[in-house]
Amino acid sequence: MTDPAPFLVDDAHVPAFRDAVSRIVSTGYCESLVRKRLGLSDITDLLWRALPIYRAQQLAVRDALALAIDLFLLQGAISSVELDQLFNTADQDALMRAGLLSIDDRGVARARASLFPVGDCLVFSDHAWPKLPHPGCVDIPHDLVMSVGADSHWLARTTVRRPVGAMLDLCTGSGVHALLAASHSQRVVAVDISPRAARCTRFNAQASGAANVEVAVGDLFEPVYGERFDLITANPPFVPSPVDSLGFRDGGHSGEDVQRRIIAGLPHHLAPGGIAQIVTELGERDDESISDRLRGWLGGAPMDILILRLRVHSATNYAIGHAEGDYDFGAFLDSVHSWADNLRTQGYSRIVSVLLVFQWSDPAFGPPWTRSEEAELPLCDAGSEVEAIFNAERMARKPNLQRLLEHSRVRRAGPIGLMEARMLGSKLHANAQAKLLGKSLPVSQWLDPVEQEVLVLMEGEPLEFPELLLCANELNLDKESVFMAVGSLLRRGLVLLTENRNPDYARQKER
């Protein structure tokens, strides 16, 4: 008898299937424990080349967690004795019925899909390394359901997790972002063009009991025509690729076929006050800013844009990293040539991994802005820090900021690491980089000399703004440049304002 197709479970068998998933959870199978057990500093560091090392060193003690990791994450084989140690007969039957487990004539068990821990959420998908022996594909199917990759984690860790009404996850794949949003959204719609991916998302929703996830097969916004959402997430196929072999990866020769249409659709589908977050890669040209390209795709819609640059790849390294040919070196070099040629034709010097965040702009805070930051990896749970960047931009753009400052106290937003760059042998001003320490989204910011002085003056207790002006005056800094510097530090989240509690100032304010 052939094994049933993976990712299908009929309603009658859902309770037994969920019991089997609970058994996996009970082994301690969550992101932090799996990461620790494999000796990784971050789960995104998992490498197939290290499989023998994980197995021999980290999983040598074959307890239930080790067996579950070997089976569902490392695509390993476990013996019938080990399988019985991990699952009772009912659980084994449920996993076989759901197409997740196969047992050969010798009783050796292998998983037919992988299970990725993302925080406390578990996500089934096709195997991350389909070319490994078992299943040992030569040609990877075009509709392979993408496993949870580093890009999936980056989006998951930066999504703003505030309670929302309607949430849309485009290009849902395994449904990882839809599942994560299910706990803070009233309604979740997950869309994928691939019926296999849609089936996998539905299956994951059944496994986790997320009853508010609706799944639709379709091309981007087509299944939600005319609807608006408070939160939109997307991890589209983005690779500028000379081939079209993987549906989850290849974004046409420019890489932009899908991402451009998603961004063009945001003005029609993002609700007022909503937030859209896209993780992707963009080819960067020397003579064009990414911001201008995004504004062009938005078609003039007034949105504020945050670009978090996560990783930069040279075009050469990118071509080598994507070339195929396995152990046929001639074929491999031909493939490098074809990838590099495509990137050159597109005019890309670099490929940048980015998180793009869009919100409707509020005219009360001036014209729409774009802000670009270099973030440091790995990221931790940083959704609230993404939200804080938008709040800081609004605060610094308040039309009455000067008046507000005059009646406020200012203080550093937390401990700050300051790196000074002294320009030896040059007439240029010295420059410094500041980084707020202990943040989930570490970002280094350049300071001009006045910003640096102002930040240094804020040692200790919060300062009344007029006091700060007095101290700055002693350093020959004029009032206007101190206002400008504090505004800039506020915008970048390095400084916070608190209401002035001093009764003298409060009286002045009333007058």
Ligand SMILES: C[S@@+](CC[C@H](N)C(=O)[O-])C[C@H]1O[C@@H](n2cnc3c(N)ncnc32)[C@H](O)[C@@H]1O
């Ligand atoms: C990079 S994978 C992302 C999977 C998942 N969201 C994640 O973050 O791990 C991209 C997904 O987009 C889907 N896709 C490609 N073109 C699409 C389109 N035009 N409309 C909807 N989904 C599409 C693919 O089938 C694939 O599942």
